[in-house]
Amino acid sequence: MFDIDKWQEIFATIKKNKMRTFLTGFSVAWGIFMLMILLGAGNGLSNGVAENFMRDAVNAMWLWSGRTSMPYQGMKENRQIRFTNADYELIKHLEGVEFTSGRYYISGNRFAYGNESGEYTAVTCHPELKKVESIEIEKGRFINEIDILETRKSVVLGKDIYDALFKNKEAIGEYVRINNVPFKVVGICLEGGGTRHRNAYIPVTTGQKVFNGANRLHNFALTINANSIEESKAIEDRVRAALARKHKFDETDRAALGSYNKLENYLQTMRIFEAIKIFIWIIGAGTLIAGIVGVSNIMLIVVKERTKEIGIRKAIGASPASVVGLILLESILITTIAGYVGLVLGTGLMEGVNFFVEQQYAAAAAANSGNGETIFRNPTVDLNIAATATMLLVFAGAVAGYIPAKRAARIKPIVALRDE
């Protein structure tokens, strides 16, 4: 099969017909190049947005209480609903709920250490909040179970608070005054995916005790186990129903019990991205078809242009098969090499963009103490897809070359040699 002489003949032909070779190759290389950019950009956008969602756990849900807006079981509207520790126990054991944390807010928080002080938010919580809000510990530890049980005066400071109060001094074990009550610093943390770290976390039991909260809770943050929008809605409804029964309000009353289901939003956004992906694929397929048409067109012209040459070759003893072989092998060789070039260029460009984006991201992260912001990340294409697309183009070029080559090979040499 492999015949050096045949390949020498093909290379000689390619070398002497540079324009033709370039045109055939260009349409293939361009098609693959555009496809790579298109798919890469789509992936980059999708990756970037997915990453932004990762700030909190994607399956997070928040619940907060308010005043009822509709009468229920003989009770008037405008009744204040208050959560208590009992509600925490209730939610915690509902089916489908993964991690739960109650929160109690303390107003007017003045944080002070030595001569430094500032206003920050103190969030009282259960240890599970770390998972719900994807809190990253930079140093020390997060609030734990023992803090809750022993109502210890422990505090986990956000990075911004630490920077402002301690200015790079050792903070773990030191005491910070929150509204003039000393708390022992046990950890320094970053908020997952965020750019501001201005929250401090203290055990919920301590918060209630020190700041006169009794057994009250303001809201809940939890994560749920669901794989679809329907499932996550069912869990949300179950939580609402349980709380509505306990506090005697209509479970559809969103003023009495507010809730935000992130998973639902996440899944909806991902659906949009699925749609965008399909759209990109349609455009990609269109690009590919344009490439195929381009290659086919050029092959038709090439064969037409070579009709006389084919006639000469046949007159001096070329068999039809050798004529078809010559044209086909040439076209396959050109399209394969050009496809590969397009692939390399497309991948190269996307890698270049990736490098640039990562640098921007790193710069943004440095400016924002470790948390960059981006909607475009890792814009690369699955190599299998790229290789398949290239092969498809090569194949299309071969088919597009084969039909007219076959016809040309069947032309009587005398017709091909006729003077125009």
Add this chain to the structure above:
Amino acid sequence: MIRLNNVHKSYGNGSNSLHVLKGIDLEIEQGEFVSIMGSSGSGKSTLLNILGILDNYDEGSYHLNGTLIKDMSEKQAARLRNELLGFVFQSFNLISFKNAMENVALPLYYQGVNRKKRNKIALEYLEKLGLLPWAHHMPNELSGGQKQRVAIARSLITRPKIIVADEPTGALDTSTSYEVMDILTKINNDGITVVIVTHEHDIAAMTQKIIRLKDGVIAEIIKNGELKEWKHQYNKELEIA
């Protein structure tokens, strides 16, 4: 060598059919130098194409070198053309992107001769035709006569039994035409049968046998001895005209 028996050929189909050859009986022996003459439309080119297995015929029989040429596959025809025949065309038909040497060597490519060897043989043939200095020139850098000599070298490289030439001097001026005819005569002297189509009487007169076609049939065959007579008659015709 060549034997045609009642060969018919028409082009087109149905009512538009054009009956070009209407029963040709012809015999050409090995080593003959034959010219086919006739006005345009008389079927001389068609006859030459059939002789060269470039075209097929509808009726009758054609024996070439003892084998019946009929309903051949393209592959068989291509092999026979390669082995037995050499072609020379009016418009030279050199491949434009190959140099003189590569053009001459091409028939050997289809015989499976390797590149080095066939280029060497091609150079030998170019030398014979006095074209060695032009071996690496492209066709568009050669004059008409040089191109035709390259084409002749190409037709000779496979050592064919028959050279078929369609108006080999049609695109050349008189002195170059005579040069080309000289070369063809020399080839004929080496024992190769040469068949040319021409409409020029002086060219035809250089051959041993003239076949005159008229409306698809052979009008007359003028043999070697009668040529002088024929030349005389032709000159008289010219004088009258």
